[in-house]
Amino acid sequence: MSRLTVNDRPLEFRMDPQTPLLWALRDAANLTGTKYGCGSGECGACMVLVDGEARPACQLSLAEVEGRAVTTIEGLGDHGFEAVQQALVAEQAIQCGFCTPGIAISAAALLARNAGPSDVEIRAAIANICRCGVHPRLASAIRRAGEAMRRVSTTAGTADVAHQPPAPVPATPPVRGEQQ
Ligand code: FES
Numbered sequence: 001m002s003r004l005t006v007n008d009r010p011l012e013f014r015m016d017p018q019t020p021l022l023w024a025l026r027d028a029a030n031l032t033g034t035k036y037g038c039g040s041g042e043c044g045a046c047m048v049l050v051d052g053e054a055r056p057a058c059q060l061s062l063a064e065v066e067g068r069a070v071t072t073i074e075g076l077g078d079h080g081f082e083a084v085q086q087a088l089v090a091e092q093a094i095q096c097g098f099c100t101p102g103i104a105i106s107a108a109a110l111l112a113r114n115a116g117p118s119d120v121e122i123r124a125a126i127a128n129i130c131r132c133g134v135h136p137r138l139a140s141a142i143r144r145a146g147e148a149m150r151r152v153s154t155t156a157g158t159a160d161v162a163h164q165p166p167a168p169v170p171a172t173p174p175v176r177g178e179q180q
């Protein structure tokens, strides 16, 4: 049995403690937003926040996260990262969608420690594999989310951006011919 907090809810997993966190989240907790890609820690599709740090859930056992706080894509918005999700949509940085939850988690972890990352820092932090070439839009989305988070932080007079509600990100411009 393993006890941990998932998306602010204390959970008790009555499973073999060596079960990968990814399977516990998906199959037992029904949190299927965290995806299975490679299963070997390479692709980033299964990223979750563990005490605020982006970690691949396929490489962690339940025993390794005993007593820790795990945030999945389902809980990301409640932790002050709506700006990340909104910016991914606004910059059209979502293609297949399968990789997006892990990308959003990696981006949130980066912006929590550095809301104004350089392109080099973005490339280093977002190692998620995406075959559709979305990385330039992804970098734009992360810069956009960082700007929104910095605005909120400045307004609130605190550097604790991770726990501040983000400023709304403008919506994607309507497609030509679409009704406004
Ligand atoms: S499924 Fe975990 S890193 Fe690919």
Ligand code: FES
Pocket: 094, 095, 096, 097, 098, 099, 100, 129, 130, 131, 132, 133, 134
């Ligand atoms: S978003 Fe999935 S392959 Fe690029």
